[in-house]
Amino acid sequence: MSRPRGLVIIRARNEAETIGAVIRELKQKDPSDILVINDASVDETEEHVRRSGVPIVTLPINLGIGGAVQTGFRYSVENRYDLAVQVDGDGQHDPSYIEDLVRPILEDRADVVIGSRFLRKGGFRSSFHRRMGIRGLQALGRCLTGQTITDSTSGFRAYNSRAVAFLADNCAVDFPEPEAIIAMLKRGFRILEVPVVMRSRKAGTSSISGWQSIYFLYKVVVAMIIEAFRSPHD
Amino acid sequence: MTKIFIISAIGSAVLLVVIVMLTLRRRIREQYALIWLAMGVLILIFSLFRGLLDLVARLAGIYYAPSLLIVLSVFLGMVLGIHFTVVLSRLTDSNKKLAQEVGLLKNRLERLERSRSPEEAAPAGPGA
Numbered sequence: 001m002s003r004p005r006g007l008v009i010i011r012a013r014n015e016a017e018t019i020g021a022v023i024r025e026l027k028q029k030d031p032s033d034i035l036v037i038n039d040a041s042v043d044e045t046e047e048h049v050r051r052s053g054v055p056i057v058t059l060p061i062n063l064g065i066g067g068a069v070q071t072g073f074r075y076s077v078e079n080r081y082d083l084a085v086q087v088d089g090d091g092q093h094d095p096s097y098i099e100d101l102v103r104p105i106l107e108d109r110a111d112v113v114i115g116s117r118f119l120r121k122g123g124f125r126s127s128f129h130r131r132m133g134i135r136g137l138q139a140l141g142r143c144l145t146g147q148t149i150t151d152s153t154s155g156f157r158a159y160n161s162r163a164v165a166f167l168a169d170n171c172a173v174d175f176p177e178p179e180a181i182i183a184m185l186k187r188g189f190r191i192l193e194v195p196v197v198m199r200s201r202k203a204g205t206s207s208i209s210g211w212q213s214i215y216f217l218y219k220v221v222v223a224m225i226i227e228a229f230r231s232p233h234d
Numbered sequence: 235m236t237k238i239f240i241i242s243a244i245g246s247a248v249l250l251v252v253i254v255m256l257t258l259r260r261r262i263r264e265q266y267a268l269i270w271l272a273m274g275v276l277i278l279i280f281s282l283f284r285g286l287l288d289l290v291a292r293l294a295g296i297y298y299a300p301s302l303l304i305v306l307s308v309f310l311g312m313v314l315g316i317h318f319t320v321v322l323s324r325l326t327d328s329n330k331k332l333a334q335e336v337g338l339l340k341n342r343l344e345r346l347e348r349s350r351s352p353e354e355a356a357p358a359g360p361g362a
Contacts, residue, residue, distance in 0.1 A: 037337070055341060055345075056341065057337040057338055057340070057341045058337055058340065058341075059333050059334070059336075059337045060333055060336050060337065061329070061333050063330055063333055063334070067330045067333070067334065070334065071334040071337055071338065074334060074338060075338055075341070078338070
């Protein structure tokens with residue numbers, strides 16, 4: 001069998017300041033193909049990506065992280081990649097960890113690998129409030145599925161082709177991460193976490209901030225509970 | 235006491251006329267006009283036929299019959315609201331799918347165009 005082909009999916013919304021550097025660093029540290037999903041940016045994100053020569057899918061309307069990353073999954077299915085890695089466009093995720101994320105998939109020990117900030121100390125671990133929220137989601141997730149995921153909001157992940165095919169068809173629109181984990185655990189996908197150290201973002205603000213974080217928490221909790229009660233065949 | 239019946243009869247008649255006019259001008263799709271028409275007709279029937287309203291009110295244990303009109307309107311309004319949420323969710327989903335499809339197709343088109351003009355051929359996506 002030939003070497004597995006990997007696709008790194010970067011979702012970028014108004015990341016003109018960072019996207020060029022993120023792509024350069026990725027090219028340097030990882031041999032995988034790169035795809036940028038430009039989520040209807042209104043700045044020069046698209047120009048920066050085109051200058052780097054990396055393929056880009058520009059969405060005509062803003063779909064949010066879930067819808068944008070799902071576009072990447074569909075691209076990955078269409079082009080028959082063996083695995084996909086999801087990376088943020090703001091430079092928070094250090095590409096040197098991609099190897100760690102991908103290894104369990106290549107060894108067929110997991111279908112989804114999540115890079116977790118909380119398995120090992122160090123690096124940027126976000127604010128106190130947000131950590132409390134993540135801790136709460138962790139407890140809820142454990143109640144609903146019996147498995148502990150320490151960093152369910154981490155957007156630094158790797159998926160094998162089976163998981164990609166599943167997510168290409170069903171994926172929530174807004175902030176997909178915590179519900180998607182429950183949906184996948186219920187369908188028998190193996191989810192593993194590996195420790196990563198994240199950097200604080202180089203520019204821009206978190207996709208979740210202020211009042212939005214209350215909305216996010218409310219939405220995610222409801223979505224997680226609904227997902228837990230949903231039949232796996234829906 | 236009968237004022238409320240006149241008001242609600244006129245109100246539902248106006249509603250029906252507005253809905254029919256909007257439908258004729260294709261501002262509302264027939265599909266969505268149906269639920270409005272059914273609601274208007276129902277309220278109109280209850281406003282015109284007091285006896286029917288009294289009967290239903292008695293069956294429901296409501297002492298003041300006209301308040302049944304209000305309960306009915308609120309309930310039907312909620313049904314409409316839920317119906318619209320369902321429609322809206324469906325639209326959101328299809329909208330998302332369309333946007334994704336447009337993005338992917340544009341990318342594929344670019345790759346095709348690039349492979350047809352070899353002087354510009356850059357190492358783009360896979361299979362390009």
